[in-house]
Amino acid sequence: HAKDDKGRRTTLAHELCHLLLDREGALPLAEVLGGAAPPGVERRARAFAAEFLVPKAAVARVWSAATSCERAFETLCDQYAASAELVAWQIRNTIAERTAEQTAFLRRYVSQPARF
Numbered sequence: 001h002a003k004d005d006k007g008r009r010t011t012l013a014h015e016l017c018h019l020l021l022d023r024e025g026a027l028p029l030a031e032v033l034g035g036a037a038p039p040g041v042e043r044r045a046r047a048f049a050a051e052f053l054v055p056k057a058a059v060a061r062v063w064s065a066a067t068s069c070e071r072a073f074e075t076l077c078d079q080y081a082a083s084a085e086l087v088a089w090q091i092r093n094t095i096a097e098r099t100a101e102q103t104a105f106l107r108r109y110v111s112q113p114a115r116f
Helices: 005-021 029-033 039-053 056-065 069-080 084-094 100-107
Strands: none
Touching (some): 005 039, 039 084, 069 084
């Protein structure tokens, strides 16, 4: 479903998690393609992809040095060649104390709750 390089990198990192961690008792391909993968397994793969591509330590470092939420967001997207949605989730999951404006800014890039 990825339409660009950033989306493809996210998909590849997600699938890498499955290859590394789901080797024993992996789901049959038909179940995965049919969307029947257990939610916990998929949640873990999304979290792995996010941390692999944009580590939370980097998010914290960039956030503390940036002059604005927007600048931190742009820096992370550019520096890590990651999708806007993935970066928004990593900021939301890393930075607990945000202003209402910062939260609203990030919400524009988050398509569904608890994706990453």
